[in-house]
Amino acid sequence: MTTTMTTTDTPPPVLSVEAASKRFTLHLRDGLQLPVLQDVSLQVRSGECLALVGPSGRGKSTLLKCLHGSYGLESGALWLTHADGRRVDLARAAPRTVLALRRREIGYVSQFLRALPRQSALDLVAERLLEADPSPPQPDADPLDDGPHEAALGAARAQAGALLARLNLPEGLWGLPPATFSGGEQQRVNIARGFAVPARLLLLDEPTASLDAGNRRVVIELIREAKARGSAIVGIFHDEEVRDAVADRRYHFH
Amino acid sequence: MNEWIQDDGTLPILVAQDLGHRFDRPGSTDGHWALRDASLALYPGEVLAIVGESGSGKSTLLRTLAGRLTPTQGRVLYRERSGRVVDVHACAERERRVLARTEWGFVEQHAHEGLRMAVSAGANIGERLMGRGERHYGRLRETAERWMARVELDTARIDDVPRAFSGGMRQRLQIARNLVTCPRLVLMDEPTSGLDVSVQARLLDLIRLLVGRLHLSAIVVTHDLGVARLLAHRTLVMRQGRIVEQGLTDRVFDDPQHPYTQLLVASVVNA
Numbered sequence: 001m002t003t004t005m006t007t008t009d010t011p012p013p014v015l016s017v018e019a020a021s022k023r024f025t026l027h028l029r030d031g032l033q034l035p036v037l038q039d040v041s042l043q044v045r046s047g048e049c050l051a052l053v054g055p056s057g058r059g060k061s062t063l064l065k066c067l068h069g070s071y072g073l074e075s076g077a078l079w080l081t082h083a084d085g086r087r088v089d090l091a092r093a094a095p096r097t098v099l100a101l102r103r104r105e106i107g108y109v110s111q112f113l114r115a116l117p118r119q120s121a122l123d124l125v126a127e128r129l130l131e132a133d134p135s136p137p138q139p140d141a142d143p144l145d146d147g148p149h150e151a152a153l154g155a156a157r158a159q160a161g162a163l164l165a166r167l168n169l170p171e172g173l174w175g176l177p178p179a180t181f182s183g184g185e186q187q188r189v190n191i192a193r194g195f196a197v198p199a200r201l202l203l204l205d206e207p208t209a210s211l212d213a214g215n216r217r218v219v220i221e222l223i224r225e226a227k228a229r230g231s232a233i234v235g236i237f238h239d240e241e242v243r244d245a246v247a248d249r250r251y252h253f254h
Numbered sequence: 255m256n257e258w259i260q261d262d263g264t265l266p267i268l269v270a271q272d273l274g275h276r277f278d279r280p281g282s283t284d285g286h287w288a289l290r291d292a293s294l295a296l297y298p299g300e301v302l303a304i305v306g307e308s309g310s311g312k313s314t315l316l317r318t319l320a321g322r323l324t325p326t327q328g329r330v331l332y333r334e335r336s337g338r339v340v341d342v343h344a345c346a347e348r349e350r351r352v353l354a355r356t357e358w359g360f361v362e363q364h365a366h367e368g369l370r371m372a373v374s375a376g377a378n379i380g381e382r383l384m385g386r387g388e389r390h391y392g393r394l395r396e397t398a399e400r401w402m403a404r405v406e407l408d409t410a411r412i413d414d415v416p417r418a419f420s421g422g423m424r425q426r427l428q429i430a431r432n433l434v435t436c437p438r439l440v441l442m443d444e445p446t447s448g449l450d451v452s453v454q455a456r457l458l459d460l461i462r463l464l465v466g467r468l469h470l471s472a473i474v475v476t477h478d479l480g481v482a483r484l485l486a487h488r489t490l491v492m493r494q495g496r497i498v499e500q501g502l503t504d505r506v507f508d509d510p511q512h513p514y515t516q517l518l519v520a521s522v523v524n525a
Contacts, residue, residue, distance in 0.1 A: 026516070028513070028517060065508070069504075070505050071505065072511070094260060095487065095501055096264065096487075097262070116484065144400045144401070144404055
C-alpha cells in the first residue's frame with residue numbers, strides 16, 4: 001500500500017447531517033402529518049459557519065432543535081465528531097449522552113430564552129459555566145459545607161459578569177430573574193449562556209433578532225471569536241448584515 | 255443489569271425489569287393490573303420524573319421501586335455504594351430496611367406519613383443517625399441544627415414538634431430527615447402538591463439545589479409537568495399502568511410522540 005495518509009490534513013467535519021427527515025404526527029388532529037424536514041444533508045467543519053436560509057416554516061429551527069436534542073429525528077443521522085475522532089449520532093444518542101454533550105460540546109442560542117424561574121440573569125450564565133466544569137463528587141465531602149461551591153460560583157459569576165457587560169446588559173439587571181426583561185435584554189442573557197462555554201458545535205437561532213446595531217456588532221465579534229477557537233457553527237440569521245459578516249456558506253431550505 | 259451499561263461505561267444505580275403489579279379483588283380470581291411491563295434504568299446523578307394522571311400507576315411504580323410493594327412480576331435491582339447488586343424484593347426484609355435507612359430516602363406527599371409528628375424537629379432529623387449508632391447528644395443536636403439551616407428552617411424551632419409547622423416547613427423537615435445520612439437515591443412522591451404555589455416554588459428550588467449539590471440520584475412522581483420540567487433530566491409518562499413514553503424531559507414535552515403525551519402537554523399552559 002502506497003497510499004499516504006493525506007486525510008490527516010483534512011479532519012472529518014465536526015457535524016455531518018445525513019438525509020435527516022422528520023415529520024410531526026398530530027394525534028389530537030386525527031393523526032395529521034406535517035413534514036418538517038425532508039432529506040437534509042450537510043456538513044460543517046471546525047471554524048466554519050453555515051447559514052441556514054430559506055422562507056420561514058421550512059424547518060430551519062427544527063433542524064437546530066434536532067441537533068440540540070429537544071426534537072427527535074424520524075430518519076437519517078446527525079454525526080458529531082469529537083476532538084479525538086470518535087463520533088456520535090445525535091439522533092440516536094442516549095439522553096445521558098445528549099445532556100453531557102450539551103454541558104460541554106454543544107452551545108445553543110434559542111430564539112427565545114427559556115430560563116429557570118426565579119434565577120438571576122448572572123446565575124443563569126454562571127450555572128452554565130459550572131455545569132460545563134463540574135467538580136467531581138467527593139465521596140467524603142461534608143454535604144453541609146458550601147465553601148467549595150461558593151468559590152467555584154464566585155469565579156463563574158465573574159466570568160458571566162464580564163460577558164454580560166460586553167453585551168451591554170445594565171449591571172442593575174444582573175441580580176434579577178430575566179422574566180421581566182425586555183425581549184432584547186432576555187436575548188442578551190441567552191447569548192451570554194450560549195457563548196459562555198467554548199462549544200465544539202454552536203447552534204444559533206436568530207441570535208440578533210431583537211438587538212440594536214451596537215449589540216449586533218458584539219454578537220458578530222463573539223461569533224468570529226468562536227470560529228477562531230474552532231467551533232463549527234450552524235446559524236439562522238435573518239439579518240443580512242450579520243449573515244454576510246459571519247457565514248462562510250449557505251444551505252438553502254426550499 | 256449489564257444490558258443497561260451506557261456507551262461511556264456508566265453503570266445504573268437502579269434497574270426495574272418488566273415490573274407488574276396486580277391488586278387482587280376480594281372474592282375474585284382476576285385482579286386489577288395497576289402496573290404492567292414497566293422497565294427503566296436510573297443512572298448516578300440523574301433525576302427522573304414519572305408523570306401521569308391519578309390512577310396511571312405512577313405511585314404504584316414508585317412504591318414498587320422502593321421495595322414497599324411486592325411486584326406480581328419482574329424485579330428491581332439496586333447497586334449499592336460498595337458495588338454489590340441487590341435484588342430489592344428477593345432480599346431479606348432486614349436487608350431492605352437497612353437499605354431504606356442508609357442508601358435511600360423517601361419523601362412522602364403527606365409529611366405526616368414521613369415524619370414522627372409527636373417528637374421534636376431535632377429528634378426527627380436525628381433518628382436515622384441514632385439508627386446508625388450515633389448516641390452523642392451534642393453531636394446529634396448540632397447536626398440537626400445544621401440540616402435545619404440547610405433546608406432553610408429556623409433553627410430556633412429545633413425543639414418544636416412538626417404539628418406546629420406549616421405544610422411547606424414539614425416538607426423541608428422531611429427532606430432533612432431523609433438526607434441526614436447522605437443517601438444515594440431519593441424517591442419523592444408528589445413532594446410539592448397540596449402546598450400554596452409560592453411555597454411550592456421555594457421548595458422546588460430547594461430540592462433542585464440539594465439534588466445537584468449532593469449529587470443525588472432521584473425519582474420524582476408528579477402530576478405537574480412544570481415540576482418535571484424544572485427538576486428532571488428524563489421524564490417517563492404513564493397511562494393505565496403502562497409506561498407510554500420516556501426520554502429527555504425537554505424532548506418528551508417539546509416533541510411528544512404518544513397520543514396521550516400530546517394530550518397531556520396540550521392540556522397545560524407553558525409546560
